[in-house]
Amino acid sequence: MNQDNQFQYSKSEHLEQVTVLNAAISDFSYGRHAHEEYSFGVTLSGRQDFFSRGQFHRSHPGNIIVFNPDEVHDGHSGVDDKLQYRMLYVHPDQLAPVFQAAGIKSQGFRVADTLLDDPQLCQYILHLVQLIESRSEDKLRQECELYQMATRIAQLYGECQADQKARRVDSLLLRARDFIHHNLQTDVSLEELSQQANLSKYHFLRMFRQQFGITPHQYILNCRINRAREDLEKGKALDDVVFDYGFSDLSHFNRRFKPIFGMTPKQYQKHFLNA
Template sequence: MKFENQFQFVKSQHLDQVTALQATMHDFSYGKHAHEEYSFGVTQAGRQDFFSNGEFHKSHPGNIIIFNPGQFHDGHSGDDNALQYRMIYIHPSQLEPMLGSAGVKQCQDYQIKDTLLDDPQLRHFILNIAAHIENNANDKLQLENLLYQMSERIAQRQGDLLPERQSNKNDTLLLKAQNYIHENIGADITLDEISNQVSLSKYHFIRMFRQQFGITPHQYILNCRINRARQALEAGCVLEDVVFDFGFSDLSHLNRRFKPVFGMTPRQYQKHFLIS
């Protein structure tokens, strides 16, 4: 069966110099080349054969491929099946500050050691970042959170991750950030806005926040919005107003977030609560 070679590039609408590629290849071969960005790919079907760093590699479904900036490589389908993979390209100006916040001391011109690996956590982050970009998801905070978590996993694999900060009291700066979130829960809050309130770099802020509260700022904001929505539903507010008053893009977005927490849709919850 003849497959058409397809390549779909999508640039992030939120972060400069971050791009996703969704590719299907059958009889196409990449010539030897290198990118200016860090490249993170996941083979999804077929076999991905390539030569890089003096070695020949074979990537099977689920494997991760990583190329550092300037790392030359080629690539082609390794068998008679169509090769399908996703790739994200992140410029050093975006990735290296995240690596620094995760604990990498020498993050400039950082070299990731593994070219081919199997890591479920890292694969999860790469595919979620690609999906976020491809779907043009209107949530910059979530994308930045995913990128930071991916950077943290890279630092952990390389032995560069900072140890967890031990604290028995709420940090004053983080309490200030919490208050800002509560006061602006219905707005489209960005990570830049929150971190500016406490005079921290945004990726250092993510790390401190998660160490203090056990969840990321994005997860915390989402939880606050869901709880505020629940209270409004209990008070009999119009469902459509609840959607937009608490920062959800549409009813489907609220449904996807609400049901895993309360076991029913917002409409079902409101009906159940008002009847009882």
């Protein structure tokens, strides 16, 4: 890995399923992928160019990038200067009750904008990032910063809740998505998935790609990588992870993993276990 590209991951010791990425990249490009978490990023220097929700975006210093769960995106530095940014990943299970307490009632809330400029929200994100990176022992402060962040999002986007039904994913596609999540360690066919959605195979394929931005095969692979990442963080043997999630060998796993997390699975596991 080019030494000009640096990736530092930190997990909160007090908030479950909350992780921070401190990244500095020059010539690294993320492949298109999606996370199960909400992703809140702040560009610190350089320019962050990326694709999401069918459009190309450019994030300048101070801008906030938001990826809702399962939203496909990529990313790279858009200028000659090094791109530096922080990304905060928060699992929906962690954020849903905080959103609810902040005034957003519905489950599955989605932030309407991908790129925004809001100094107050930016401050809350960076405060929480700093607390996690410094391994602050102040659990209450981390919880309060997460709540303030969610409250600001509610202030900005809570009024959009009335429009959520119009943008809601078809329930049958969600059923197929849930079937994928529950069967990640088995080989599922397009026929099985289309049956979950009560659609013909190729109608399902078209609708799924239209909704999620990638094919069902790409989605399954992405989910397997995300689940494999969790097992690596827990210290599971690398060979077992490769086998459990259907990768042909470690080289195959490396090729799929590195374009998403900036390092090989072995480097990633060592990074967390030695933290």
